[in-house]
Amino acid sequence: MLTSSQLAIAISAVLACAVAVGWLLHWLWGRVINPRRSEDEQLAEMATRLHTIDQARDQAEEARLSAEAEFSKKERELKAEIDAMRARLEGAVDGREAELSSQLREAKVDAETAMTGLGNARRRISELEAEIEELQEQGGAKTPQ
Numbered sequence: 001m002l003t004s005s006q007l008a009i010a011i012s013a014v015l016a017c018a019v020a021v022g023w024l025l026h027w028l029w030g031r032v033i034n035p036r037r038s039e040d041e042q043l044a045e046m047a048t049r050l051h052t053i054d055q056a057r058d059q060a061e062e063a064r065l066s067a068e069a070e071f072s073k074k075e076r077e078l079k080a081e082i083d084a085m086r087a088r089l090e091g092a093v094d095g096r097e098a099e100l101s102s103q104l105r106e107a108k109v110d111a112e113t114a115m116t117g118l119g120n121a122r123r124r125i126s127e128l129e130a131e132i133e134e135l136q137e138q139g140g141a142k143t144p145q
Contacts, residue, residue: 002010
């Protein structure tokens with residue numbers, strides 16, 4: 001039979017061989033499943049990826065330019081709308097201002113006419129008062145008191 005040290009050596013040898021065979025099988029499996037690609041294949045894949053990325057970048061650039069153009073168009077439309085509104089408001093203000101100026105002139109003319117009429121009425125009243133006083137004086141001279 002085997003001594004304990006021979007048994008330990010045998011078990012150690014069997015385990016070492018099992019580890020070596022396991023590592024060798026793992027390495028072979030990796031080579032079969034994932035064979036090394038050549039540099040040409042790697043370059044072709046990198047070129048394909050780069051081309052895809054360039055296309056995506058170009059599409060993003062086109063989308064940015066399209067968005068900028070749309071923004072500029074909308075900005076021009078809004079500016080035109082604001083200018084039109086401003087012109088309408090200025091026209092309305094100018095029209096209202098002209099209307100108020102006309103009404104003010106009419107009111108001034110009416111006031112001047114009323115003042116002239118009032119002045120004429122006061123003069124006429126003064127004349128009538130003078131005539132009344134004169135008549136009273138003449139009547140007072142005729143009637144004895």
